[in-house]
Amino acid sequence: MHSTALTPGLMKACQRLAQPWANVGAEVTPHLLGHSSNLAVALEPLPLVARIGTGTAVLRIDGQHAQREVALTAWLAQRGAAVGQPASAQQAGPHQLQADGRTWTTTVWRCIAVSPGEPAAHEAGQALAHIHRLLHDHDDDAALATLPGADWAVFDELQALLLLPTVQASAPAAQRAFVAEEALACAEQMKTLALPCQWVHGDAHLNNVLNTSAGPLWVDWEDATRAPVHWDLACLLAGARVLGTHAAWSEAALAGWESVAGPLRSADQLAALALCIRARTLFVCAWMWALGLNDETRRTRHAARLAWLGWRD
Structure with missing residues (x-):
């Protein structure tokens, strides 16, 4: 900020x-x-x-x-x-x-009247699955088909973030190169899976779903992008599986999603989720450099993400 x-x-x-x-x-x-x-x-x-x-x-x-x-x-x-x-x-x-x-x-x-407490995780996951189904079933609707955005644009944005002068001035060159190379590898592996892309939320985690008397509401769609639905599931899960934050809520939200969309069981589905969690973590690392590591919590979490990705000094 x-x-x-x-x-x-x-x-x-x-x-x-x-x-x-x-x-x-x-x-x-x-x-x-x-x-x-x-x-x-x-x-x-x-x-x-x-x-x-x-x-x-x-x-x-x-x-x-x-x-x-x-x-x-x-x-x-x-x-x-x-x-x-x-x-x-x-x-x-x-x-x-x-x-x-x-x-x-x-x-x-x-305005949204927000109720106290966290939104129900299972219901939030179900609501996200219903949103995904709507977007999938109507992908050829003119209002969706004419929206600006290409498949997997998140990878292009990640590379653009690493080229920002402020990022190049503040982030160690070796770490930037590591994130860039790992992102390219993720993108190539995702292409081999050939999963269909559609519009998804793009930043679907606990801070972007509100608790209301009518149930959970998904907000903050600025990051909406075209990708497999696994990208949104990675947004749900990356904090939990990489940093251990909101783990119970995130896993319950995934269970809610699967209760509507079906469980992720095939090798390709599980591989896509794992790759998206890795790509999401790389994406967050790039954005944190761009936004600034200006407090101890951000610096600690950034270092933990890099370590989880395999970065070694």
Whole structure:
């Protein structure tokens, strides 16, 4: 997260964006809800939230990811999928906000009433499987077929991250070369399995599913990509199997997914999952370099991921 993300200038830009949508006499007041690789801002008193690409703007500058996210979630919501919903077509964007001498890609979403506690893991996995089925069964729908994005674009993004000047200046060259080579090897092995690609969430882990009275809702589709569904399962499982984080929840979510989609039993299916977990871990390593290893937890987890991948000093 860049320090500029929390400036009064950016908050004022959010206010200017939303003020025309308010009732006469009501003033929109932006309030920070949270931030990690993006910034979430409540647009009170409107039942809307602005989501601003801040950390991810180190690479994603053309608005394409935001455009795809809005279109894909709107399509899914129309079919009853358990996803966070964009605001109206006029409001959702993406918008390009001007603040602090920069342009910030911003989307607008309907507020979600979040219930206390973690979402039920089994139900979250089931909801993800139903989403996958919808996207598979309608892959030739014009609204999906025209979305920007190529199969396995995650590997292209990973290599682009390693070429960022900030990453090249801060990450050891030998480690960067190791991650790049391992990613190329994963990509080649995945191609030999020839599994079908479709639209998937792209970042399907515990922090991107909300607990609500209506059940788990999958949110934050900025990383949506075309890949086998195993990529989403790897996102569910990588933290648990590599770092040991949220292990019980992640495995229960996988069981929920399998209760709908069927168990992963064949050699090719299990190989695809293992390769995707490895590729996902490489992808996260590259993004952590790009976002900055600016606290001890990030540094410790980054080192643990590299060690799990086989890096040795």
